[in-house]
Amino acid sequence: MNNVTTLAPIFASMTEEEIAAASYLARYQGNTRKMFLSDLRIYFEWCRVNGILPLQAKRVHVEFFARHLEEDRGNAPASVHRRLSVIKGFYRIAVADDRMSKDPTTHLKMPKVHYDETRTLGLDRIELGNLVATARASSPIDAALVSLMGLLALRVTEACNVNIEDFSEVERGHRVLRVYGKGNKPATIPVPVPVLRTLEAAAGDRTEGALILRKSGKRMDRNAAYQRIKTLARKAGLSDRIHPHTLRHAAITAALDAGAPLRDAQVFARHSDPRITTRYDRSRLNLDRHAAYLVSGFIAGAA
Structure with a gap:
């Protein structure tokens, strides 16, 4: 209970979106958490610039974010796929926590990532x-x-x-x-x-x-x-x-x-x-x- 009491003032100063992000990131540790945090920050900043609250986003908003990653940031398909996977995970937990009634990424189109099995042979x-x-x-x-x-x-x-x-x-x-x-x-x-x-x-x-x-x-x-x-x-x-x-x-x-x-x-x-x-x-x-x-x-x- 002491831990809950300690966390109370922290949560009080956070927005609903930040609490939702913290709830999602709490599932991970170390470098994975840092990478996912970085991806969420990119998404949250894009939402802020475009006047969108992440917990009120629709599928079309996330689709446009994907185009932003591809066209504006120049991310490769593998990077776009990873970042969208993080966004999907965030919304899945937001729905599970009853912060949203519907997951906007349910029918999200994910980029195809192709692997050439003859490339990057590494060390023999x-x-x-x-x-x-x-x-x-x-x-x-x-x-x-x-x-x-x-x-x-x-x-x-x-x-x-x-x-x-x-x-x-x-x-x-x-x-x-x-x-x-x-x-x-x-x-x-x-x-x-x-x-x-x-x-x-x-x-x-x-x-x-x-x-x-x-x-x-x-x-x-x-x-x-x-x-x-x-x-x-x-x-x-x-x-x-x-x-x-x-x-x-x-x-x-x-x-x-x-x-x-x-x-x-x-x-x-x-x-x-x-x-x-x-x-x-x-x-x-x-x-x-x-x-x-x-x-x-x-x-x-x-x-």
């Missing part, structure tokens, strides 16, 4: 191996950082949040790492012996606390991890365009390249939908197996 087996070797030669901390993302497919924030005690348990004969992933979902990941040795080397004599540390002794954050990956990539002779998610991408692609069934790769990636995992199947094998080669060879004998 040799390149990922070179990066792992470079990290191991650099320092135990660098080796652990690259191993968590490039071999266990952790997201950069997940890797930075790993504590030493998170991989201290054994479950059904497997040494495991326990993490909280996207949406604060818990996950238990078996740790192969080479990766375990890397993590233990990074921990050293420490038995608890953050595993991945900066030189100052503080926990490494996503920005510092980004810089470390860029530096290690340059040392390994790889493209400057590599960033932390490239390693997770490479791990998932490597699982598919190695012959892991889609279901196993989905579990490894911790994707809620197998179609998301399929997008990572942009491997060299996709081109090797392409039907264009079959058709060319088939017709060559008759040409």
Whole structure:
């Protein structure tokens, strides 16, 4: 009850739209909440400029907002789709909270997002191996950082949040790492012996606390991890365009390249939908197996 009392004056100074937004954003945490907040601010500002109260908006208003994103802001279809998805989520919760009687986005036309499965191949087996070797030669901390993302497919924030005690348990004969992933979902990941040795080397004599540390002794954050990956990539002779998610991408692609069934790769990636995992199947094998080669060879004998 004390928390409710504390929040009362805060809510009293907020508009209905702000309270509705806070109710929606309270469902999320960390960077997801920050991104969704940014998207809502763009929408709320557009509504303000056009004299529209968000909780009184109609479908046509949201349609015009979509055109604003495309034509005025120059957002790509994927960005427009994401921002409209946030708006749809906001209105879904507003209706659930009885702040609106009808969801204006029920029949909203969403932009189609197309994925070319042969683009953005990421790191192949040799390149990922070179990066792992470079990290191991650099320092135990660098080796652990690259191993968590490039071999266990952790997201950069997940890797930075790993504590030493998170991989201290054994479950059904497997040494495991326990993490909280996207949406604060818990996950238990078996740790192969080479990766375990890397993590233990990074921990050293420490038995608890953050595993991945900066030189100052503080926990490494996503920005510092980004810089470390860029530096290690340059040392390994790889493209400057590599960033932390490239390693997770490479791990998932490597699982598919190695012959892991889609279901196993989905579990490894911790994707809620197998179609998301399929997008990572942009491997060299996709081109090797392409039907264009079959058709060319088939017709060559008759040409």
